[in-house]
Amino acid sequence: MRAIVYRGVNDLCLETVPVPEIGDGELLVKVAVCGVCPTDIKKIHYGLLPPPRIYGHETAGTIVKIGGKRSTLTVRSPSAPKFVVKVGDRVALHHHVPCMVCHFCRHRAFAQCPTNKRTGVTAGFEPAGGGFAEYVRVMPFVLPGVVKIPPRNTFEEAAMFEPLNTVLKAVNRLNVLPGDRVLVAGQGPIGLMFTKLLKLRGAHVLATDLLESRLKLARRFGAKWAVNANAQDSALAIPEDFFPKQTRGSAASVNRMAPFDAAVIAVPSDAAVRQAVQMVRGAGQIMLFAHTKRAGTGTPSADGHAASGLYPLDLASICVDEKDLMGSYAADFTIQKEVGRLIFSREFDMRKLITHRFPLEKAAEAVELAAHPTEDSLKVVVSVNN
Ligand SMILES: [Zn+2]
Ligand SMILES: [Zn+2]
Numbered sequence: 001m002r003a004i005v006y007r008g009v010n011d012l013c014l015e016t017v018p019v020p021e022i023g024d025g026e027l028l029v030k031v032a033v034c035g036v037c038p039t040d041i042k043k044i045h046y047g048l049l050p051p052p053r054i055y056g057h058e059t060a061g062t063i064v065k066i067g068g069k070r071s072t073l074t075v076r077s078p079s080a081p082k083f084v085v086k087v088g089d090r091v092a093l094h095h096h097v098p099c100m101v102c103h104f105c106r107h108r109a110f111a112q113c114p115t116n117k118r119t120g121v122t123a124g125f126e127p128a129g130g131g132f133a134e135y136v137r138v139m140p141f142v143l144p145g146v147v148k149i150p151p152r153n154t155f156e157e158a159a160m161f162e163p164l165n166t167v168l169k170a171v172n173r174l175n176v177l178p179g180d181r182v183l184v185a186g187q188g189p190i191g192l193m194f195t196k197l198l199k200l201r202g203a204h205v206l207a208t209d210l211l212e213s214r215l216k217l218a219r220r221f222g223a224k225w226a227v228n229a230n231a232q233d234s235a236l237a238i239p240e241d242f243f244p245k246q247t248r249g250s251a252a253s254v255n256r257m258a259p260f261d262a263a264v265i266a267v268p269s270d271a272a273v274r275q276a277v278q279m280v281r282g283a284g285q286i287m288l289f290a291h292t293k294r295a296g297t298g299t300p301s302a303d304g305h306a307a308s309g310l311y312p313l314d315l316a317s318i319c320v321d322e323k324d325l326m327g328s329y330a331a332d333f334t335i336q337k338e339v340g341r342l343i344f345s346r347e348f349d350m351r352k353l354i355t356h357r358f359p360l361e362k363a364a365e366a367v368e369l370a371a372h373p374t375e376d377s378l379k380v381v382v383s384v385n386n
Helices: 038-046 140-145 155-159 161-173 189-200 212-220 249-253 270-279 333-344 360-371
Strands: 002-008 011-016 027-035 058-066 072-077 080-086 090-092 135-138 181-185 204-209 225-228 260-265 280-288 324-327 354-359 379-383
Touching (some): 002 360, 038 360, 058 080, 058 135, 058 155, 072 140, 090 155, 140 333, 155 333, 161 280, 161 333, 189 260, 204 212, 212 225, 260 270, 360 379
Parallel strands (some): 181 204, 354 379
Antiparallel strands (some): 027 135, 027 379, 072 080
């Protein structure tokens, strides 16, 4: 079969590799669509993990074989009702599933669970998702994450399952109440998902980005205000109608210097974090979502947004002002049902996010575009067997 093999920093090669062999209780899935995810891009650009690997983990496709000469398989997990999959089912895959019983899982810190750190979907070599290949093997421990796609929904919509899950997980960690004012910095595909989900929760979102086209989109995704965050300019130009009228009650207490109840940083910019810590009110929350590159790993990107991981923070803003600086990473397996409801009902229509499709042999171009978005690009996907 054809696959895009990561051979070293920025080196993605179209190669012929064996179709993965599957064992008893495993699935062979013919890949239809795989989304290009920023975390894979970082691994490819900075060489964070040793080659060779086949990346791609936002995968949807069709079950073509079940190990052990079976045509159906019953999937059981401690956290979800059992279900049956069969050959021919259209499915979205989930490459990380936690054990649900370890110390981390008992604290609902699923991304830290050792089982969750294992990758259970592979097209060969060290398992790395494998979605940039024609077929993937799905191992038993990630089967509880398999989601069947309703007939009316597309593979592309299903491929957005994992990214939307990660965003919903982060939104769930915020104490956002209806009517709260939330800053969402960065309106790429992930930032737009935050804007939309927060809007669905009744929050008033002020979205920022450097691209005018994305600010326009942010409004369409539910942002009440959309402001260009000029990188050179430290002060955010907040529109006057953002501030509630200073009459009586809670409105009178809005601090114009720190008017946000929460902030989401969906762009790997340290300056955006510093600004958000200042502009969130006391006891507000600052959610880091894009700072996925550790300090000292690889060279900084040329766009000036490379996160150093090191910058001075007035710790009194955490202690005295009780601001929560928090992060969220990866998906929460236990909210799959809610993710499915949002996507498959089209309450959140994922089709609006996907702007570019590349065939498998051009996956390297897909990664380049996703890494260097243009005015008209949002979510980029690789169409494999279409
Ligand atoms: Zn992803
Ligand atoms: Zn666990």
